[in-house]
Amino acid sequence: MQMLPLADRYGRVATDLRVSLTDRCNLRCSYCMPPEGLDWLPSDEQLTDDEVVRLVTLAAERLGVTEVRFTGGEPLVRRGLVDIVRRVREAGPDLELSITTNAMGLTRTAGALAEAGLDRVNVSLDTVRPDSFHQITRRDRLQDVIDGLAAAEAAGLGPVKVNAVLLRGINDDQAPEMLRWCLERSYQLRFIEQMPLDAQHGWSREEMVTAEEIFASLEQEFTLTPAKEPRGSAPAELFTVDGGPGTVGVIASVTRPFCGDCDRVRLTADGQIRNCLFARTESDLRSALRGGASDAELAERWVVAMHGKAAGHGIDDETFLQPDRPMSAIGG
Structure with missing residues (x-):
């Protein structure tokens, strides 16, 4: 079977x-x-479990994909998640499989996911203070998230990574506290600059807590040393904390874009290919899939979709327009 790499015009391969x-x-x-x-x-527009497994398997077998992360929305609310993971693992024994989750359902599912073949979890958690958690999420569920993190660790879904967004006036003073909390539990913390992907289109650069501000806050209490291992295509700049072994990462998508090394491609829940998180166009695989297209035809459509990827996300361009879909509909 011929492998068709997901290459774009700038030499990047997804x-x-x-x-x-x-x-x-x-x-x-x-x-x-x-x-x-x-x-x-609507449920009929969402890919079925069989369709998800077919497209992911195709990506691994024909298109050179080596890492798959299941996202949402919240992937743990997908009833077929464990079975999808199991079937993808059977089709791709060497794939790196992970999920990005809010962890609220992990106490019930971590063991089953590990048994199905999931390698690890990334957990979105912006604060460890109950009042701030409620203010940000509009839910009083912090303990469920904390318990879910512990369940993932106990199930062997490690290293457990925590993704945190700092919001001005809400939790922007909590970076050192978050890092101490994660270091004590051997979780790997990554701070992420807030990106223009909210459904309300209320993002503004002036309100965003920048990477420089995050570094300044952390360095009041910790000594950060750039990690020795090469960053490669990883989105996070990694630092050793107080000589190690603990680390912290900062994903500065806005102020320090890493588009030139991007190796990611996205498949939405309704079967659309997005060649960039900030793309304003998508390529429809679902219609072709349901219209009887062969794996070879689907693979070719995917290759064409990736070829048109832009050089960068363009947030700094005055003509930048936020994607119509919010992050919850695109998938992280």
Whole structure:
């Protein structure tokens, strides 16, 4: 079988596939969606479990994908998640399989996911203070997240990574506290600059807590040393904390873009290929899939979709327009 790399015009090759399994979420984070939620995808527009497995398997066998991360929305609300992971693992024994989750359901599912073949989890957690958690997520569920993190660690889904977004006036003073908390539990913390992907289109550069501000806050209490291992295509700049072994990462998507080394491609819950997180166009695989297209034809469509990837996300360009879809509908 001929391998067709997912290459673009700038020499980048996508090997990391992010698969959104649902646009639904059981939190209402203020930087993502309004309190009342959003209009969710109709069930008939969402890829079935069989369709997800077919497309992911195709990506691994024909297109050179080596890493798959299941995202949402919140992937743990997808009823077929464990079975999808098991079937993808059977089809791709060497794939690196992970999920990005809010961890609220991990106490029930961590063991089953590990048994199915999941390698690790990335958990979105912006604060360890109950009042701040409620303010950000509009839910009183911090303990469920903490318990879910512990369940993932106990199930062997490590290294457990924690992704945190700092919001001005809410938790922007909590970076050192978050790092201490994660170091004590051997979780790997990554701070992420807030990106223009909220459903309300309320993002502004002036309100965003920048990487420089994050570094300044951390360095008041810790000594950060650039990690020796090469960054490669990883989105996070990695630093050793106080000589190690603990580390912290900063993903500065806005102020220090890493588009030139991007190796990611995204498949939305309704079967659209997005060659960039900030793309304003998508390529429809679902219609071809349901229209009887062969794996070879689907692979060719995917290759064409990646060829048109832009050189960068363009946030600094005055003509930049935020994607119509919010992060919850794109998948992280």
